[in-house]
Amino acid sequence: MQSSTFYQQLLRFRWSLSLFTVLAVAILDYYTGALVTFSAFYLLPLLLVSWQQRRLYSQLFIGVIVLVWSLANYLSQPEHFSPSIMLWNGLVRWLHLSIVAEIWRRFSHSHASAKALANTDTLTGLANRRAFNKQLASWLTHPSAEPLLLMAIIDIDFFKQLNDQHGHPYGDTQLQRVAQVIEQHCLVSESCARLGGDEFALLWHGESHAALTARLQQLAADLRSLAVPCSIGGAIAAANQTSAPQLYQHADTALYQTKTNGRGFATVFTEARSQHSN
Structure with a gap:
């Protein structure tokens, strides 16, 4: 029951927690520059936001990630980035994150459907x-x-x-x-x-x-x-x-x-x- 309550609270604050995580990772990206990569950590808040959500919400959050990520890279080393490089990197990141988010989103909906079937009487629609x-x-x-x-x-x-x-x-x-x-x-x-x-x-x-x-x-x-x-x-x-x-x-x-x-x-x-x- 305690784990269920924690899960519900996590979903309730998913947006604020995810935005905070993205900003924290972007700050690390800014201070470390290209020497240390934190790209994998942008996936964690994306997975949280995409869980059992519509595709639109995932895409909106991906846009936020790409914008913040690109801005952090540019501010850390502006001399290495031109508009064309930033655009290319942004498109590649958007494509990569979109593929991951879509796979995760579909898995989450399949998981929810399977869980519902496991707890539902198929004839009447009541709980089993x-x-x-x-x-x-x-x-x-x-x-x-x-x-x-x-x-x-x-x-x-x-x-x-x-x-x-x-x-x-x-x-x-x-x-x-x-x-x-x-x-x-x-x-x-x-x-x-x-x-x-x-x-x-x-x-x-x-x-x-x-x-x-x-x-x-x-x-x-x-x-x-x-x-x-x-x-x-x-x-x-x-x-x-x-x-x-x-x-x-x-x-x-x-x-x-x-x-x-x-x-x-x-x-x-x-x-x-x-x-x-x-």
Whole structure:
């Protein structure tokens, strides 16, 4: 988590940090002249700026590098540079830096796409089990300002029969419809996922048991309106007083109670009791 935070901060200040680095390298170039070369160090800020960025931003920054680099060389030894030499050197540097930046930029976008695919369920577009468990661990390690969290498991009732009767394409459509409703009930800061098969999960923050239970009731009602029966089991706890295995266990217990008591609604497990939510 600390490495992730450092990475985010690095990207946040990438422009100021990169400009400072270019100026620092240019100053070294100015004082050392042609005796010592620092050309490779101009690549470091360029790589930082080009990471997962549009080509335009890379080209703008390359222009800054070429201008500052050429100016530093000229000021250090003006007698050795004519306008034609400066123009030629600038074009060669621009071409060299552009090739490196483009290769790096494409690699960064491929990396981002691969990372997204590794954490996304391709059918529904929701997070997958791996990403959900990672988010859950993060919530438990770094609680939000709101005191409680709710983890819920949503299961489509009789999904196998639905697939057998109507075919897998129809079943896939129902999974997508359910996923869309679940996602609509999650805030940007919250999380929802398809755990696999016909099973979904979500994570919510809240101020009280009543508020979280009311939200889960509304989700259950909206899922019923799809005419796709879904059973929901939820577990509410303070982030600093529970664990991922315990939340899964309590949510599974609540889901079992929902299925036992008739399906199609939500049951919320609390420390002392299970609360039935119609």
